[in-house]
Amino acid sequence: MAQQPITLIGGGLVGALLALQLAQRGFAVELFEKRPDPRHTGFRGGRSINLALAERGLQALRSAGLADDVLQHAVMMRGRMVHGIDGSCGLQRYGVDDSEVIWSVSRGALNVLLLDAAEAAGVTMHFGQSLVDADFERRRIRLADDAGVVREMPVGMLIGADGAGSALRAAMNAHTPLGERIExxxxxxxxxxxxxxxxxxxxxxxxxxxxxxxxxxxxxxxxxxxxxxxxxxxxxxxxxxxxxxxxxxxxxxxxxxxxxxxxxxxxxxxxxxxxxxxxxxxxxxxxxxxxxxxxSTLYLQRWHLDGRALLVGDAAHAIVPFHGQGMNCGFEDTVVLANLLAAAPDDSAEVFAEFQRVRQPNADAIATMALENYIEMRDSVADPHYLAKRELGALLAARIPGHYMARYRLVTFTHVPYAYALERGRAQDALLEQLLRDVPRVADIDLDAAARLFRSSLAPLPALRHG
Structure with a gap:
């Protein structure tokens, strides 16, 4: 059983799930959250945009044994209901059928459920405790309570899941610049x-x-x-x-x-x-x-200070909410990190470096796709050319499922890396544009020839893991 203690800053969604995942793998976890305990005071959100739970997040919850509990408090969303200014509306499905849907969940209710599960797994929790600063050489942190009383304490392996405004990130950046860029x-x-x-x-x-x-x-x-x-x-x-x-x-x-x-x-x-x-x-x-x-979108060149401190979730890679993947990406982080630590509990420096190596290209990719999805949502969903590409893509997905899957489905309903979904989506989109440039009306396109073009131009899709 792993013995190295872990000090976790942040008890929001990612912090609570990470604490649970680590406790389930035998780690002693102590969690500090600056807000009051939402189970006693009610949830006080920062950003309270409703959360869209998709396959990546669901898989992380499955691994922690919580998916069924969460879905009992979620509302299924089959697709986008697009409302025109003239009062018209129409549904654009996300997937092929009801096996490919996303779920609307309450941030507050989900946070409470995760905190309860983490505490039941043995996580020690402290609320109303704000990180003031950190001494990474002495492995100590200073915390302030709601009355402003400051105390200093030793820490174990230090992990920050304290969101886009991360106090741990600020402390790390003051110690060693992290190459922070906020767009x-x-x-x-x-x-x-x-x-x-x-x-x-x-x-x-x-x-x-x-x-x-x-x-x-x-x-x-x-x-x-x-x-x-x-x-x-x-x-x-x-x-x-x-x-x-x-x-x-x-x-x-x-x-x-x-x-x-x-x-x-x-x-x-x-x-x-x-x-x-x-x-x-x-x-x-x-x-x-x-x-x-x-x-805003947050980019960091470095997510960790050797083996002493690491950032995860929005603290490392906050993105805009237009792909509904911020929470899902953060939840995916927790599984990757917990598994890496379980495999090498006494080599935090190597684990933290490997975590960044694996996750950073995917975090960058979903940041790009989230920005692109804003344009799609606010504009393209009503654009005839976009609708033609969508129609052609649906026909190809049915005809050659081993060679074509819409990028949104790759991101939302599979576990392929985000970086792969971005690259594959761009290659597929270029071929769709080529087909519609030559024959603008979908009804006039030779689907057999289109299928041959995709098969000859692109490698088969990898084995796609649905939940």
Whole structure:
């Protein structure tokens, strides 16, 4: 049984699951979280964008024995329900059938479930403890409690899962520069809420096509794409939807700078999201009280200080949320790291280096794909050429499944490395563009010839592991 103690900074989703994974492999884990215990005080989010749980995250939860428990509190989403400005809507499936879906989960409820499981596995937890700084030479950290009282304590193997604003990353960077680069998207987000159907007038529900306790079709991620900006809505188990408006932060209208209050925003919604506004009875309150969140991508050249400290999840590679993979990528981190440590518990320097070697190319790849997916969601989903490529891709996936799978499916429903999905997706897209350039109408394309082109141009897909 491994004996080297592990000190874990951060008890959010990735930190709690990593603590559980390590405890299950025999490590003594002590966890420090700056927020109060959400199981006693209620969840106080930072970013509270609804989470989309996909196969990679589910596989990590399966490995910890928690997947079934989590899915009991999740809502299935079959695809994107795209809402036109004229009131039209249509479903674009994510996968081929209901075996390929993603799940809307509550960040708070999931965090509580993971903390309970980690504590039951033997993890020692401390809440209301903020990391002040770290002395990596002496292997000691300083922590401040909610009253500002600072204490110093020795640490074991030090791992930071404390999110995009990681205090451990700041301490590591002060000791040895990590090559940090933060690229702002220049867009922000604001959350609103559609209440359960029972809280809305019947006339509004008739127009929205409500379903039972939901004001909209519950088994979909709803998108109102408007070119340079968009709204999305994800279902919650009790019948509400979390709505997120994504807009440029500054600049000419529309931007958050030009919509500073609910009055100006309501006029904008009446024009651009006329079918959505009646579903938001607390629009003014939500808009004026909920902050504008920022969206950035974090890149680091180094994720660790030899064997003394390591960063995982958003602390090492925060991404924008437009592929729904931030949590899934972080959960995948926990399995890779826990397995590496279990195999070499007394060689943290080698483990940390190997973890970065394996995971960094994949973190960079999903960061790229998340940025590309923002453009797809806010613009391309309503573009005729995009829809033609999507239609042709679906025909090829059915005809030559060993040689074509849409990039979104590779990312969302398989375990192939993100870096492979990015590279394969670009190669496939180039061939789709070539076919549609020669014959713009999908109905006129010779599918046998298209299949031959793919087979001759690309290696077969690897064995695709579904859950």
């Amino acid at each position: 702002s998207l220049g867009h922000g987000y604001k959350e609103l809420e559609i209440p359960p159907a029972g809280e809305l007038p019947s006339a509004v529900l008739q127009l929205s096509g409500g379903h039972d306790q939901f004001a909209l079709e519950p088994n979909a991620l709803h998108i109102w794409p408007r070119g340079g900006y968009m709204c999305i809505a994800l279902p919650n188990t009790e019948g509400s939807f979390t709505v997120t408006l994504f807009l440029p932060a500054q600049g000419a209208a529309p931007s958050f700078a030009t919509l500073p209050d609910a009055a100006s925003a309501a006029a904008f919604f009446s024009e651009q999201f006329p079918g959505l506004l009646p579903l938001l009875p607390r629009f003014s309150e939500d808009y004026d009280h909920n902050p504008v969140g920022t969206l």
